[in-house]
Amino acid sequence: MSVVDLDASAATRQLPPSMVERVTLIMDAFERRTTTLTLEQVTARTRLPRSTAHRILDQLVQVAWLEHTSFGYALGPRALGFGGQDGSHGEIRAAAAPVLQELFLRTGLVVHLAVLEDAQIHYLDKLGGPLAAMLPSRVGGRAPAHTTAIGKAMLAWVDPERVDQLSGGRLVRRTERSIGDLAVLHQELGRIRTRNGLAYESGESVRGIACVAAAIRGQRGAVAAISLCGEARNTQLERVAPLVLDGAREVSRELFPELAKPRRVPVRSGERTWSPEAMDRFLASAVGGSWV
Structure with a gap:
């Protein structure tokens, strides 16, 4: 032999x-x-x-x-x-929790964590002071993705054809400032990509409220997003935008450590x-x- x-x-x-x-x-x-x-x-x-x-x-x-x-x-x-995957997005919430707390402590603004479900966002977490009670968002609640900064931050990493399918060819307006045209939405998503993923909105979902958001991204695109929201008349989103982007990247590294740096894959033991x-x-x- x-x-x-x-x-x-x-x-x-x-x-x-x-x-x-x-x-x-x-x-x-x-x-x-x-x-x-x-x-x-x-x-x-x-x-x-x-x-x-x-x-x-x-x-x-x-x-x-x-x-x-x-x-x-x-x-x-x-x-x-x-x-153990019960659909509660527990792993995402756990990874994002310290980042959300830090963002709230540093800015005093309302902090959201959400995932994209078809054409809507699903809020997983919300932190904030007195302003939080004034916003209609709630944990477990939903909103049209294209009307929110947090939703647009995730849609920016979805294939354009898929965005069209999700919308069904019709965009519902929540306020007079909401995007109601698909061509305009695609232009906005393009601008978000050129800004390294930063998405903005002012009065598109709730009158008088402005938000900035960034997606938590993995190898297959956005898995969630984080946003900061405040009153439009006295909130300078450009000043806090880098904090949102850094926070989203930190959660991405926690969820997808293999993206942070190349590493040798260890041989698995018998543990299940x-x-x-x-x-x-x-x-x-x-x-x-x-x-x-």
Whole structure:
């Protein structure tokens, strides 16, 4: 038997003996809802042969447990309902909490954290003094994305065709200053990109209120955004805008540490990040397919 044959035989013996264990190794490699991995990173973490990992990844993508983008593989819509992902955006809120507190203490303005859901923003957090009670925004509340600085900050990183789809060809005005034309909205989103992601609005969502916002971005675009809001007549947004941009970047680094600096991907240990109950639910729906 040649050396090559011996190596191939050893590699075969080291493979997990069952399909269930191979799928488990791959799903455990995605330790956070924001984790994005290339095929090479998956093979390094799982120690599976490249061809085996590639086939299983493709099958997981087909059934929406994973997504495949130009940046690599990430948890898909079905997986995000399992493994402790309850849809509450807890990880984003936890990462942003100290930044939101610091922004409020330094500026005294109302601070918002929101995510984009279709054509609306969904507020995850809100801090502020007396002015906060005057604003209609609330945790769990929603507003048309194109009428707010925080919404436009996220829309700026969405494909233009997708923006058109989300709007349905019609933009609802909340005030006389709201953007009501798609062409105008696309021009505004272009300006936001040229400003390194800073978005402004004055009286477009609430009369007399001005805001500045910046998106929290990962490898696949904006995952959330932060804004500062105050009374339009006495708030100098240009002075606090750098604080918002720095804050958004800080949260991005916390959520996506792999973007901060290149690092060698460590080989995964046997520790599992999913609870036994969540893995049982996942496997109950996964084992019906044809797996390698």
